[in-house]
Amino acid sequence: MRVGRAVLVVVLTAALAFAGGTPAALAAPPPTPPPNPSDQDLQNSRNTVSGTAAQVARLTDRLNELQAQADDLQIQVAEQHESANAAQDTYTAAQKAAADAALKAQQARTETQAAGSAIDAARARLDDFVANTYQGGLDLGPLGLLTSSSGPADFIDRAQLTDYIAQQQTAALDGLQKARAEKANADSLARQAQQEADDRAAAAARAKQAADAALADAQQQAAAQAQKLQQVGAQQAEVQRQLDAAQNADAGLRAQRQRFDDWQAQQAAAEAARQAAEQRAAAARAGQAPPASVPRSASAKVQTVIDRAMSQLGVTYAWGGGTARGPSLGIRDGGVADQFGDYRKVGFDCSGLMLYAFAGVGINLPRYSGNQHAAGRQVPLSQMRPGDMLAWARNGRVYHIALYIGNGKMIEAPYSGSSVRLSPVRYAGLLPTVARMF
Numbered sequence: 532m533r534v535g536r537a538v539l540v541v542v543l544t545a546a547l548a549f550a551g552g553t554p555a556a557l558a559a560p561p562p563t564p565p566p567n568p569s570d571q572d573l574q575n576s577r578n579t580v581s582g583t584a585a586q587v588a589r590l591t592d593r594l595n596e597l598q599a600q601a602d603d604l605q606i607q608v609a610e611q612h613e614s615a616n617a618a619q620d621t622y623t624a625a626q627k628a629a630a631d632a633a634l635k636a637q638q639a640r641t642e643t644q645a646a647g648s649a650i651d652a653a654r655a656r657l658d659d660f661v662a663n664t665y666q667g668g669l670d671l672g673p674l675g676l677l678t679s680s681s682g683p684a685d686f687i688d689r690a691q692l693t694d695y696i697a698q699q700q701t702a703a704l705d706g707l708q709k710a711r712a713e714k715a716n717a718d719s720l721a722r723q724a725q726q727e728a729d730d731r732a733a734a735a736a737r738a739k740q741a742a743d744a745a746l747a748d749a750q751q752q753a754a755a756q757a758q759k760l761q762q763v764g765a766q767q768a769e770v771q772r773q774l775d776a777a778q779n780a781d782a783g784l785r786a787q788r789q790r791f792d793d794w795q796a797q798q799a800a801a802e803a804a805r806q807a808a809e810q811r812a813a814a815a816r817a818g819q820a821p822p823a824s825v826p827r828s829a830s831a832k833v834q835t836v837i838d839r840a841m842s843q844l845g846v847t848y849a850w851g852g853g854t855a856r857g858p859s860l861g862i863r864d865g866g867v868a869d870q871f872g873d874y875r876k877v878g879f880d881c882s883g884l885m886l887y888a889f890a891g892v893g894i895n896l897p898r899y900s901g902n903q904h905a906a907g908r909q910v911p912l913s914q915m916r917p918g919d920m921l922a923w924a925r926n927g928r929v930y931h932i933a934l935y936i937g938n939g940k941m942i943e944a945p946y947s948g949s950s951v952r953l954s955p956v957r958y959a960g961l962l963p964t965v966a967r968m969f
Contacts, residue, residue, distance in 0.1 A: 562794075564791065564794050564795075565787075565790045565791055565794055566787070566791075567791050568787055568788060568791075572787075573788065576785060576787075576788060579781075580781055580785055583777050583780060583781040584781065586777050587774060587777050587778060587781065590770050590773055590774045590777065591774065591955075593770055594767060594770055594771070594774070594955075595955050595957070597763050597766055597767050597770070598767070598954065598955075598957070599957050599959055600759075600763060601760055601763045601764075602945060602946065602957065603959070604756045604759055604760055604763075605756075605760075605867070605945075605946040605947070606925065606930065607752070607756060608752070608753050608756050608757075608867050611748070611749040611752050611753065615742070615745045615748075615749040618738075618741055618742035618745040619742050621738045621741070621742065622735065622738040622739045622741075622742040624738075625731070625734050625735035625737075625738040625739070626735050626738075626739075628731045628734070628735070629728065629731035629732045629734070629735040631731075632724065632727045632728035632730075632731040632732075633728045633731075633732070635724040635727065635728065636721065636724040636725040636727070636728045638724070639717065639720045639721035639723075639724040639725070640721050642717040642720065642721070643714065643717040643718050643720075643721045645717070646710060646713040646714035646716075646717040646718075647714055649706075649709075649710040649713060649714070650707065650710040650711055650714055652706075652710075653706040653707035653709075653710045654707055656706065753867075829969045832892045832918075832969055833917055833918035833969060835891050835892050836888045836889055836891060836892060836918055836934070836968075837888075837917060837918065837934065837936050837942075838891075839887060839888045839890075839891040840884060840887070840888040840934050840936075840942045840951075841936070841942060843857075843858070843879060843884060843887065843951045844942070844950075844951050844952065844953065845950050845951060845952075846858050846878050846879055846944075846950060846951045847876050847877065847878035847879075847950050848873070848876075848878055848879065848880065848944050848945065848946060848947055848948065848949045848950055848951070849861030849868075849873045849874075849876040849877060849878035849879065849880060849883075850862065850864050850868035850873040850874075850880050850947060851864070851868075851873070851874075851880060851883070852873070852876070852877065852878045852879050852880055852883050853878070853879035853880060853882070853883015853884055853886055853887055853944075854883065854886060854887065855886055855887060855890035855895065856887070856890075857887060858877050858878045858879055858883075858887075859877060859878075859883070860874070860875075860876070860877050861873035861874050861875075861876050861877075861878065861880070862874055867947050868947045870947075871947040871948045873947055878944070878950070878951075879944040879951060880944055881900055881931050881932050881933065881943060881944045881945070882896075882898055882899060882900040882903055882932055883898075883944065884934075884942075884943070884944045884951060885900070885903050885920060885932055885934065886898070886903075888934060889968060894968055899929075900922060900929050900930070900931065900932035901922070901924075901928065901929035903920060903922075903932055903966070904920055904922040904929055904932060904962070904966045905966070906966065906968070907919075907920060907965075907966025907967050907968045908966070908967045908968075909964040909965075909966065909967075910964060910965050910966075910967045911963065911964060911965075912961065912962070912963050912964060912965055914965075915935050915965045916935070916937070916967075917935060917936050917937040918934070918935070918967070918968070918969060919934075919935045919965035919966060919967050920932055920933070920934060920935070920965060920966040920967075920968075921933050921934075921935055921941060921956065921961060921962075921965055922961075922962045922965075922966070923957070923960040923961055923962065924960065924962055925960060929962070931943070931945075933954075935956065935965065936953075939955055939956055940953055940954070940955060940956070941953070941954055941955075941956050942954075
């Protein structure tokens with residue numbers, strides 16, 4: 532029993548003091564220990580603590596599950612908004628193609644109208660020619676020329692006039708024929724251009740419909756997921772309340788024994804200090820230097836990195852925010868971060884927090900979280916230790932990074948609408964290696 536160990540320390544100290552083997556300062560008896568529960572009290576307390584500890588463990592697991600669900604929902608929202616953005620790009624391209632085709636159709640219609648005007652002009656010239664011929668009462672045949680001529684010279688003049696009139700008639704007929712051909716060609720081009728415009732317009736309408744449906748679906752999914760997140764938050768609050776109640780009850784049951792454990796720890800620390808002092812004194816007397824302490828440069832760097840990250844707990848998440856000097860203004864991403872107004876906030880995203888933490892020991896990390904993870908020595912996840920960077924990936928691409936601080940905990944800037952926080956390590960989607968910089 533632990534009581535026996537404490538009593539043994541007291542007895543040995545008293546014995547050494549009686550024999551004159553220790554300094555006078557250490558001969559005084561240690562402080563009186565607090566009351567120790569009886570065996571039955573300890574057994575009852577142990578049973579209660581065990582049951583409560585199991586309940587706390589279940590509640591803690593539930594909290595981890597809920598948080599992992601919340602994080603995954605945020606990722607899904609981002610993916611769906613990206614799909615809607617891609618559909619919008621398709622719609623914009625189709626609209627431009629439809630506008631270009633409509634312009635071609637308009638040009639073809641203009642050419643058709645010009646050809647129609649040419650036909651009307653040719654027909655009018657032909658009509659004028661025929662009307663003038665008949666109104667003039669001219670007999671342009673051979674017999675008419677002979678009977679109506681007044682002599683050889685007049686006959687020749689009338690023959691030349693007949694040739695001229697025939698040429699004019701032929702030209703009018705040729706012009707009419709040419710105008711008809713041009714109009715037929717222009718009509719054909721107009722129909723082709725119009726068909727192309729109609730096809731492009733139909734494609735644009737389908738693309739627009741698909742874009743609207745994708746965007747509406749993304750918005751509906753986002754709204755549903757936001758509601759789920761609210762529900763998860765409410766569940767987390769309730770579970771936390773239960774966890775606090777369980778811990779308080781457990782603390783009350785263990786308080787008396789904890790005081791006794793604290794006393795034992797104090798006695799053990801005092802004994803360790805006494806033994807260290809005696810060792811140094813003996814080494815001095817023997818002319819030997821005390822053993823050199825183990826170099827702590829690497830561990831000091833790890834602690835600096837962790838301390839810098841921990842100093843930012845509660846700082847607002849801002850997508851694109853964070854530099855080697857501290858939090859900075861976020862940037863637009865065209866999606867979820869914009870909905871939360873990240874570009875108006877000063878804070879960190881996940882990789883920005885890593886930039887700031889490691890800059891404290893002179894390590895300049897790249898900006899993208901995937902490159903940050905690749906910058907360190909790859910160590911199996913089972914061997915992770917404080918100061919290692921953890922990364923999560925989906926479809927082969929890293930989308931999140933965090934700093935492991937030990938005891939199954941990490942510090943991270945999780946997602947838009949949140950802040951820098953401590954979290955249990957989430958293993959879903961976690962890469963099998965960690966990045967070690969020291």
